Amino acid sequence: MYIKKLLWAVALIGLIICGGFAYYIYNTMFSSNTNFENENAYIYVPTNASYNEVRSQLEPLLKDMEAFDALAKQKKYTTNIKAGRFEITKGMNNNDIIxxxxxxxxxIKIAxxxxxxxxxxxxxxxxQIEADSVALEKAMLDPSFxxxxxFNEAxxxxxxxPNSYEFFWNTSAETFRDRMLTEYNRFWTEERKAKAEKLNLSPNEVITLASIVHEESKKADEQPRVAGVYLNRLRIGMPLQADPTLKFxxxxxxxxxxxxxxxxxNIHKTINSPYNTYQNVGLPPGLIAMxxxxxxxxxxxxxxxxxLYFAADAKRLGYHKFAKTLGxxxxxxxxxxxxxxxQGINK
Known part of the structure; x- marks a missing residue:
């Protein structure tokens, strides 16, 4: 009888321990562990980040950091960190978070x-992305690329x-640059290349001229007329005489x-520069802006x-008056x- 009671007691204790362990596992894995009021929160994990770096971002967002640590270690996340931008939704449990x-x-969308x-x-x-400005500038101006x-520096x-594009936050400088080359090549369809060739311009020259057109007029409905003026000047060998190039x-x-x-x-027209389109015939060496x-x-x-000419319109600011003669x-x-x-604008 005594042995039977002992066995029952041991079994009962075992059930209690198992139940406690099961509760611990459930609580650690499946109970909500978020500690923020918004519907979601985001963490940004740098390339080659340590678990402590991730933990420092998670700590303000979680109710029970120790429970998360225990599961993260069990699931080997602590030694297998992934870089990127990650979402944590309100009410998530530790298992879902990991x-x-x-x-x-x-x-992310970058623009x-x-x-x-x-x-x-x-x-x-x-x-907007993980890569810093120094790495980006170096990749963009890499001579061999x-x-x-x-291309060249100009x-x-x-x-x-300019547009909006989808990237991962942890994109490297080289990956960003290479993707933008892909987008550039995609833009230059055979049809657009044929149009450029008909104008006796290369794609680089088209964009150089477009940079001048855009600096002259931000009005999309007027830009084709401004472009027509400059193309007329190029055709007859007349200097572009574009004021934005003097500013540049x-x-x-x-x-x-x-x-x-x-x-x-007039003093600006005397600047000795290949971008001075009053002194030099043809297009400048490169863009003056995007x-x-x-x-x-x-x-x-x-x-x-x-x-062949245009001047800003004082009665329709942002637009221009066009003329066929110098007079x-x-x-x-x-x-x-x-x-x-x-308006007191003298310089």
Whole structure:
């Protein structure tokens, strides 16, 4: 009888221990362990991160960090960290959290436009993906990459077509650059190449001209007409005489650093630079800024007309008045200069 009772007692204790262990396992794996009010939270795990780095991001988000540690160790996550951007949903248990941060790297949307240099673009992109601006700028200006793909430092910015793109957060500088080359090549369809050839322009030259068109006019409906003016000038060997190129040339000089040129003056036309399109015939060596896609398409699909001149329209700011003769243009220009003077804009 005594042995029977002892066996029952041992069995009961065993059941209690098993039940306790089962509860511990359930609590560790399947009980909600989030500690935030939003519907979701995100962690960003750097390349080659340690478990402690991941843990420091998780700690404010979880109720029971020790329970998470125990399961992470059991599931060997602590020695198999994956880089990326990961989502934790409110109410998730430890098992789901580990599954998420181990295998569900989420892409992000990155966007860029209106960048004036590779340096500016690298800084912009570095705020959206893991790669830093130094690594990005180095990859973008890598001489062997540029030469292999038909670019140089002056035209390198033209490879980056402004838009939104999907990337993983832990994208490297080289991966970002190579993907943008793919997007660039995809943009240049046979049809677009044929249009460029018909204009006697290479793709690099199209984008260089588009950068001038975009700096002259941000109005997409006017850009084909502006493009037509510049193409007319190129055809007859007339200097482009584009004021934005003078600003670009000026900003390369020490005396114009940290200044804003609001009015192009005769002194700017004397700057000795290959970007001075008053002194030099033809296109400058490269872009003066990143053009929108609308400006690139405007160059490829210009308006056919006989205009050779245009001046800003004081009555429709942002738009321009176009002229076929220098006399008409001078009248339009004087009208706009009077407007600038009335606004106190003298430089």
């Amino acid at each position: 599954n998420s941060i181990r295998s569900k790297n989420l892409p 860029f436009n209106n960048q004036h240099s590779i340096k500016d673009l690298a800084a912009r992109i570095s705020k 540029l030469t292999k793909n038909g 035209t390198a910015l033209g490879m980056y077509l 040339a000026a900003y390369q000089l020490p005396e114009y650093q940290n200044t804003i040129i609001r009015r192009v003056l 053009p929108d896609l609308s400006a690139i398409k405007a160059v490829l699909n210009p308006e056919s007309h006989k205009y 008409q243009h001078n009248n339009n220009a004087r009208e706009y200069h009077r407007y600038l003077s009335s």
